[in-house]
Amino acid sequence: MKEQSLGRLFLGKWNTMTLVAVAVGAALFGTLMVFGSIPIFANTYLTSAMIIPVIVGGLFGAVPAFATMLIGNFVADLIGGWGFWFDWSVGNGVLGLFIGALPLYGARIDEGIFTVKHAIIYAVCCVVGNAVAFGLVTPVMTAIFYAADLEITFLQAFAGGIANTAVLVIIGIPLLFLFANRYKKRSNLKEEE
């Protein structure tokens, strides 16, 4: 495994491969958001789309995950047609930055490296990311855009954050193990004595 600087892992390599990955990720995110989500509360959905930035992050870095989330939200708004809720889109983007940070703490999905330790850090990242995104970014932006009371936007965002965390942890961790295993089998190399 090549040593890469933290900044590089964070930004990702912006070549054609990454651009295509962001595009495909955004398309997947958009479709899943529109057709694969279960509404549970005002402006809040239990959606499997949240997993996509995690995978993009694991393969390409945190900023590509952020881009996937942001563009994916835009795509979802365009094909679903329920209007543009920039307060939620930006919140989602920030969340993408956190949950896509997998390579920063050494989980390399494309090399088959994802252990229990990484799973625990990932879960913590999910909680922290949701807290920052929906406890801070989205409520403040909603308050600015609609002059809503922080209390109420917090409550709504809180429900969204809980739903996201649940999906990210309950579906995300098994999927990450599955993918890491899949990639491990593909890179069939063993260290020699």
Place this chain on the structure above:
Amino acid sequence: MNNRLLINYTPGTTPIHRLNGATKVMGFIVVTVYIIMTFDARIMLPMFLLCTAGVISMRPNWKPILLIMGFMFIMAGVIGSMMIILIRPSSGLTHVGGETVIVRWTDHFFISRELLWYVGAMYFKRLCSLSTAILFILAITPSELAAGFNKIGMPYKICTVLSLAFRTIPDIARDYIDIKNSLMMRGVELDSRKVGLVARLKQTVFILSPLIMTSFGRIGTIANAMDLRGFSKLKRRSWYSEREPTRADWIARGIIVLVAIFVIYYIVFVRVLNPPPFSYWSPWGYW
């Protein structure tokens, strides 16, 4: 699945459809800022009427639009308003400026005229932003969107990502249907009415993992094909759906510039230099 998308892949024939992609994007950005900047129903109303007229002039398929409107009404209009009324009935005082109580049950639960205005105005603002979005979505096609964003100065790599994303959606839809059919053939119950929430979450893993695998498996092929054709070698690129602006475009752009000047004036003089005491305007003369 494709016929449930609101955005069109093929351009329509009405006057708004025939505008240039760049004009549509410019218009959308200005109108969005317009709606976000103001809390004054008198200023939002003309834009709402304009957008509604635009939507009607495009003769859209009304069924999905009405569905979205209804959904929005329940989510933001009913549930959102109820939350405000139950949790913070004093919002009328803080955001509109007065408290003329209509009904009072207890000290904490009451409805004032201003509270109703606040709730209604906030819903109206959301409705305005929805109608502008619907107008934009109905008017534009994905490739026009990418070309338009590039025209107004966004780097073309981002625009390519956008158009590539839309190009991928039909592929994903096809893969999704294939995966779903093969799962049903193996006896997995996918009817959402017959399985509970936890079981549905579990099924999602069954559908998601092959879907992600096939979609991400294509990335290498697409990227290689793009690299071989010299993608990202030059500073700019041309677009298939890029057209010379027509006379209608110049007229529309003139109107957009006028609106943009008004927006800048409003933000500078009304929101920044001389902010009103309460965020929402109301007809009872608090500001």
